[in-house]
Amino acid sequence: MRSNVNISAIARTASACAVKRLILCGNAKLISKIARDGADALEVDIHRTLPPVLRAYREQGYRIVGLEQTTHSQNLHHYTFKERTVIVIGNERLGLQADVLAELDDVVEIPVWGMPHSYNAASATAMALYEYCRQFPLGG
Template sequence: MQMSDFEHLRHKPPTALDEPRQLIVACCQLRSNVNLSRIVRTASCCAVSRVIVTGNMKIDPKIARDGAEQLPISRHRSLPPVLRDLKKEGYRLVGLEQTTNSVDIHHFSFVRNTVLVIGNERQGTPDDVLRLLDDVVEIPVYGMPYSFNVATATSMALYEFCRQFPTG
């Protein structure tokens, strides 16, 4: 195939899903408006059903772009009560964190009804949230520093979920 065999398309239309994604992103209180805005943008690209935010971080519409308008975003004072309710609704709570028994994301099988729980950039996931999780996955790091940026890691995890469930 030669380069002339490809046509440049600036933005392809979204891929239609057979069913809506039953994937929720729940963010512990983050420190950076930029990280939260990047997470919202990626969540929107992945057709996440909603984003749960704690704390008073602001979403920058220039970074989040259409995600800030298209994606349901709910704000809560505390994450544990919300996670307990979602667990009762049948969602599996999966933390994205490095812990003693976390599983390499490359060897983890998501379920359709998943809440991906994202920890704070510096302190990680608080203990009261960790105790509620069904699973914890981590993304292997091969250099320094010891972990990826929270927005980058969230993007990788969302992409892996979409890879496992490409049609919704």
């Protein structure tokens, strides 16, 4: 993800949804004014590349779910999350790269009815996290 504003908004939402860890790649930084208290409640890990991290989580029993529009993606409204889930969000412009897509167990997308054909990364993440929390109100 390229935007520290989006990353910070995601951190705030993730914290509100009781997410335990935020995994970032590259030069990502949280902006405390946007993340607010969310940054304090999250464990933030920064890695150079994502595929090895996703493989490690899969080995620990997590389901790896990407938020992306693909020909095989499932509608978020009909998707059943597993309690132990890692939700993967891609770059704002390019989405998830091929090496990351190859590591996913499932791909979900949020229906779009107007223009543009996708949601902002932080907004889409909020919708996906809300749906996860709806399915697991006591956390995962």
